[in-house]
Amino acid sequence: MWSVEDHLADILAGVRPLDPIELQLLDAQGCVLVEDVTVPVALPPFDNSSMDGYAVRTADVTGATEEFPAVLTVVGDVAAGSGTLPEVGPGQAARIMTGAPLPPGAEAVVPVEWTDGGTGAGAATSMRPAREGGAGASGEVRVHRPAEARAHVRARGSDVRAGDLALKAGTILGPPQIGLLAAIGRGRVRVRPRPRVVVLSTGSELIQPGESLGEGQIYDSNSFALTAAARDAGALAYRVGAVTDDADTLRATIEDQLIRADMVVTTGGVSVGAYDVVKEALSSVGDEDEAGSGIDFRRVAMQPGKPQGFGSIGPEHTPLLAFPGNPVSSYVSFELFARPAIRALMGLEDLHRPTVRAPLKADGALSSPAGRRQFLRGTYDAEAGAVTPVGGAGSHLVAALAHADALIVIPEETVSVEPGTEVEVVLIG
CATH class of the missing domain: 2.40.340.10 (MoeA, C-terminal, domain IV)
Structure with a gap:
């Protein structure tokens, strides 16, 4: 019998990472980067406010209290996306929104809660200024607390700086990584695609869940469990469902699926029973003349899951893993052999469960x-x-x-x- 290590090594030796492709960001979710990504622009790209409030000079609010507030002239509004910015001089303030750029002359931001909300035309406690800097603001604002330099200011480059390594090759792109790529302006990225895995069960006794059981029938659970397991491993998985115990039907089904498969996983029919047709069917599936193709059926020194099959089929030498039909046997086999193979196709170095x-x-x-x-x-x-x-x-x-x-x-x-x-x-x- 083969050892577990030798059988896995044989599988991994027959699997190579998929060729890289370039994808748009959302299409790249779940894929693996094949290149280091550096930051082209600093994040944030400019000093900006972390609060709704007023941009001020620190000297103008030194010693401000509720009893003796600093009274400043409001010279303009600064909204997120503002182009023209008002300049803040001595004794002046600019009403500012969260994320808006810090106007010239300002050294800090005092939150609106530290003020009376402003008075006069253009002042509003809702803190919704006009879009263009300087428009729609006048009057005065009373500030009740002092502010240190850079208070409530997000510094340019405080997240990442231009030239920094944003993501290294080998990173799996999840939602936070997709967000970072978008934030630094990357609309497309070079990755290894998620492997396409076709899963099918064999057995004339298997029927689809939701149907009524007949005499001697059971529900097909393996194809559901292994399709879900393939997706959990990072693959795009396609469940074919149950195929009857007929070698010609099974052969034709697998051949039809090769067009969308980077890997095929079957369950059932790999033992020594009279109706174990997988061996017969796979002996001639795809291009029989293709050198190196073929499935080797073997016994592995493990329980459950002793009968196993592995090889490649068709003109593209698509890897095929054949597992036993018992549910626990097939799932344990998937965890030990198919999951590492899927992660190898993705180009990952860490193939195994912890x-x-x-x-x-x-x-x-x-x-x-x-x-x-x-x-x-x-x-x-x-x-x-x-x-x-x-x-x-x-x-x-x-x-x-x-x-x-x-x-x-x-x-x-x-x-x-x-x-x-x-x-x-x-x-x-």
């Missing part, structure tokens, strides 16, 4: 088959630093899997684990 060491919290000893690495479902309590098994070892126990957020790893040479023993824990939640 792992920790934690003592086992259980009512009794756990048994494990000799020569097989066992992956048990569990819940990890980070605060207590312990892991507890959920459900049994059966590969059909999908309900236990739904309540697990970790996999408990029992090595091949271990046949029994006592409570309190420190074990490896893969965090999947």
Whole structure:
């Protein structure tokens, strides 16, 4: 039998990162940068106010109190986006909005709450001045508190400066990263695209959820679980659904899907049963004459998930991973093999789920088959630093899997684990 490490290494050796493309910002969400992005302009690009209030000279408000306020002449309005700015001289102030540029001569901003709101034509407690600087403001404002230099002023370049590294190659673009790229003026970015993963289940007993179960039928859960898992890993996943136990039908279905697949994942039909048609179907899928194509079916020293298949199909040598049909087997297989492969297609260096060491919290000893690495479902309590098994070892126990957020790893040479023993824990939640 293959070891888990050797099977994974074989898969990763057959997967190469997708070629980079240039995408508009929102289309690049979830993709991985392939280039360092530097800042072309400082953020913010100019000194601006962090409050609604009045731009003032600090000397004019020194010693201001409620009883003896500083009385300043309002010379204009400064709104966000203002072009022409009024100059603030001695004894003067300009009414200013949050985000508006600091006018020349001003050294600080006093919040409107520190003033009487202003008096005379153009003064308004709503703080909604005209758009052009100097328009719609006159009269006086009384300031009740002093302000230090640069108070309530966001300095030019206080976020990032021109020439700074904004994002480095290898960064996954989430909402904050997309926002930063937009803020520095990047409308397009060069990335590796999200891999397109096609997921299908095999089995004549499988029907679509929502339909009525017939005799001997079960609902297809694998294609839903693995499609969701592929999306969680960062892929664009397409669920084909269940395909009957017919080699020609399965072959034709897979061939039809190759046009939109960077990877294909199948579940079911990889064991040694009389109706395990995946081996038969995949023996001739795509271009049979394409050198290097083909699927190798093997046994991996693990539980659940011993029967596995991997190879490439079609003229583009599309990677295909074939997993067992039992729900837990297929999901554990996906976590161990498909998820790292998807992240490799994305060009990421960190391919694996995080792992920790934690003592086992259980009512009794756990048994494990000799020569097989066992992956048990569990819940990890980070605060207590312990892991507890959920459900049994059966590969059909999908309900236990739904309540697990970790996999408990029992090595091949271990046949029994006592409570309190420190074990490896893969965090999947």
